[in-house]
Amino acid sequence: xxxxxxxxxxxxxxxxxxxxxxxxxxAPGDEDVLVRVRACGI
Numbered sequence: 001x002x003x004x005x006x007x008x009x010x011x012x013x014x015x016x017x018x019x020x021x022x023x024x025x026x027a028p029g030d031e032d033v034l035v036r037v038r039a040c041g042i
Contacts, residue, residue, distance in 0.1 A: 003034065010042065018042075 009023040028034040 010040075 003025055005025060006022050007025050009021055010018050011021050011023075013019050026034070
């Protein structure tokens with residue numbers, strides 16, 4: 001499965017204030033693992 005170029009991230013922008021933002025997918029290093037998350041509850 002190919003790695004997408006961007007992802008949706010929930011970003012804390014101020015105390016008690018979150019925004020959904022499109023962010024580039026980080027490139028994993030030699031000793032890293034990239035995990036796809038389908039759903040998350042906060």
